[in-house]
Amino acid sequence: MEKTKERFSLKGAKAKYDVFMSDTQFVNDRKRWASNIKAFILGLFKAIIIIGTCYVVLGPVIGIVARSFFSDADNYNTMVYMIPQEPTLERYDVAIKFLDYLPTAGKSILYSVSLMLIQVMICSMVGYGFARYKFPLKGLLFACVVVMIVIPTHTIMLPLYMTFANFDVFGIIKLIKGSTVNLLSTPVPVYIMTLFGCGLRSGLYIYIFNQFFRGLPKEIEEAAFVDGAGTWYTYFRIMLINAMPSVITVAIFSMVWQYNDTFMAKLFLVSDDLVISKKIGGIADSISTSMKEYDPKILELYTNAGIVLMMLPIIIIYIALQKHFIEGVERSGIVG
Amino acid sequence: MKKKMSLTTKRSITGLLFILPWLIGFLWFYARSLFMSVQYSLSYMEVKPGGGYTLDFVGFENYLYAFSGHGQFKQILTTSVMDMLIDVPLITFFSLFMAMLLNKKFRGRTLARAIFFLPVLLNSEAIVDTMDATRALLAGGISSSSTEVLEAASSSGVSIDYYIQMFDSLGLPMGVLEYVTGAISRISEIINASGVQIIIFIAALQSISPAMYEVAKIEGATAYETFWKVTFPMVMPHIITNVVYTVVDSFTNSEVVDLAYRVIFKEYNYGLGSAMSLISTIITCLILVLVCRFIQKRTFYYN
Known part of the structure; x- marks a missing residue:
């Protein structure tokens, strides 16, 4: 139960x-x-x-x-990790003085912007030529663009140095002036190389433009052609406007990388006053000799202030153009 | 009287005009310089005080010396190449993973993307050096070398050796363990090197048509299957782009290049420096070709 x-x-x-x-x-x-x-x-x-x-x-x-806000006392105080107890602006004061900040930054920005304009002009033209026209040996020539991307400038730094130390165009300059020109320690070599599509990472920019122009519909140009627009008019007034996303991408890349670049500047001995990123490398030494400050930890604080000052323009540009930039990178032909 | 050209010739001439500046530059600076580089590396070079230089042909002596006589070259070359080989897969998979995370909608996505892209813009030599120094000072898990990570870990009371031994006693092969610990200790390097790659992958992910995911969902595929059967094959072509970018980037920042620069411009040994940079370039190109072949065979092209 x-x-x-x-x-x-x-x-x-x-x-x-x-x-x-x-x-x-x-x-x-x-x-x-x-x-x-x-x-x-x-x-x-x-x-x-x-x-x-x-x-x-x-x-x-x-x-x-x-x-960059640390005072000497903060630096020696092991309890201070991030927030200084006695913040000071002295680091900025000194860094601005030694960098000669406003003129140097202004010149650096002018230098990179002018190179950026040339870069965008030349690379977009070349990219357009590769994307839209058929000519003999096109495949081989485009392979050369890829070679330019893959082989870094470092491989050919010595010949480039030699070329610009004894600069000549088919012996014409020697004929006129009697000797070759030494273009080193001026920014001219960088401008010449950029003008002929061999500047800092030009290969990458050509590639980006080529991909983007290939993605645009052919009908745009055909319509322009039928309406009687010439080749150059079509290119400048129609194609370049349509390629805005990639123009913005290349412009920002080219400007910022040029601003940051020390390799070209060092190779061609471009003056420190034109290239802030090169000048900042020597700031610790010059402060050390003129202010009799030998503690590397303290010198580092000055360098930190200098770095903040140097980053400032990049950060401002980036924040201002951030939205366009990331969208531009996504939509432009960076993706093969 | 001028003979009228056909439209095709006209167009090809216009095309050549468009690429003319680059063509001149390429022949003048790149092709000629490459040739000169080879020439320098095969000779003993002396620069005369008034400009100009003399070349004495010595054959492959510089190459032989780089490998057998020079103290550091072999070692630096192997570490650079090994670093590259370790970094490339790590960076590729990390950036794919991050791209998939950042591709989903969430609050603060724009901010996160902006931050991820920051290292690409702050790649100046001076900034990078100062950042490394600051990282070492801050320690907190973001230091850039493995010894620093070990130091930071021991100061915070965590014994990494203990964990390594634990996994070792589980029977994991030592090589795998070393790779994993190496990868973890490099995390900041990897994150900083993958800005462009993340953006490329995000763009690739956005170009996949949503219809495919819809089909996969209707057919009952799990998220795991969807990744391997839809997402991965579709981004496969972009993996090559990313690998090429990573290899070239890591080569440009590698120590071999620094060494060649030092040998040429500080020690004034022009022939040897040229030989060194040519050797490293050839090795990089070989790696690129092999890796691209390897990936290309496995790549699925949608169209």
Whole structure:
């Protein structure tokens, strides 16, 4: 008797459980809960990864900015990690004086902007030529563009140095002046190379423009041609306007990289006053000799202030154009 | 009387006019310089005080000396190449992973993308050096070399050796362990080197038609399957672009280049320096060709 009762009650529990489990309302609730928790955990993981990566990128930048306000006492105080106890602007004062900041930054920006304009003009033309016209040996010539991207300028630095140390165009200059010209320690070599499509990373820019122009519909040009527009008019007034995303991308890349570049500047001995990124490398030494400050830790604080000053224009440009820039990179032909 | 040209000739002349500036520049600066580089590397070169120089042909002596006589070259070359080979797959997969994260909509996405792209714009030599110094000072898990990570870990009371031993006793091969610990200790380097690659992958992901994902979902594919059967094959062609970019980038910043620069402009050994840069360039090109072949065979082209 007792046994059956127990079995009965067990059966009842099972039945109750079945009803309980098949209650659609409850099942839906449970599923929603489970998926909510899953989404929450996944989101948490994503957030941790993204925030962590952002910290790795931003950490040193924040550190540099913070340390540029350190006074001597803060530097020697091991308890100070990020926020200075006695902040000082002296580092900026000295760095501005030694960098000759405003004129140098102005000249650097002018230098990079002028090179950027040439870069955009020449590279877009070449990219357009490769994208839209058929001519003999086109495949081979485009392979040369790829070679230019792949082989870094470092491989040919010595011949370039020699070329510009004894600069001559088919012996014409020697004929007129009696000797070859030494163009080193002027910015002329950089301008000449950029003008002939061999500047800093020109190959990459040509590639980007080529990809973008290939993606534009041919009908645009055909319409222009039928309406009687000449080749150059079509190119400048129609194609270049249509290629705005890639123009913006190349413009920013070219300007910022030129501003940052020390390789070309060092190779051709371009004056420090034109290239702030080169001048900043020597700032610690010149402060050390003229201010009799020999502690490398303190000198580093001055360098930090200088670096902040140097980064400032880039950051401003980036924040101003950020939206256009990332969209431009995505839409322009950087993707093969 | 002028003979009228056909439209095709006319167009090809216009095309040549468009690329003319670059063509002159390429022949003048690149082709000629490459030839001169080879010439320098095969000779003993002396620069005369008034400008100009003399070349004495010595055959392959500079190449032989670079490998057998020079103290550092072999070692620096191998470490540079090994670093490159380790970094390339790491950067490629990390940037693909990050691109997939950043491609989804979430709050602060624009900000995150802007931050990820920052290292590309702050790539100046001086900035990078100062950042490395600051990283070492801050320690907190973002230092750039493995010894610093170990130091930071020991100062914070975590014994990395203990974990390494633990995994070792699980029977994982030592090579894999070393690769993983190496990868983790390089994390900041990898993040800083993958800005452009992330953007390229984001663009690639956005070009995949949503219809494909819809089909996969209707057919009942899991997220895992969707990734391997839809996303991965579709971004495959862009992996080559990224690999090429990464290899060239890491070569340009490698120590071999610095060494060649030092040998040429500080030690004035022109022939040897040219030989060194040519050797490293040839090795990089070989790696590029091999890797591209390897990937291309496995690549699926949608159209």
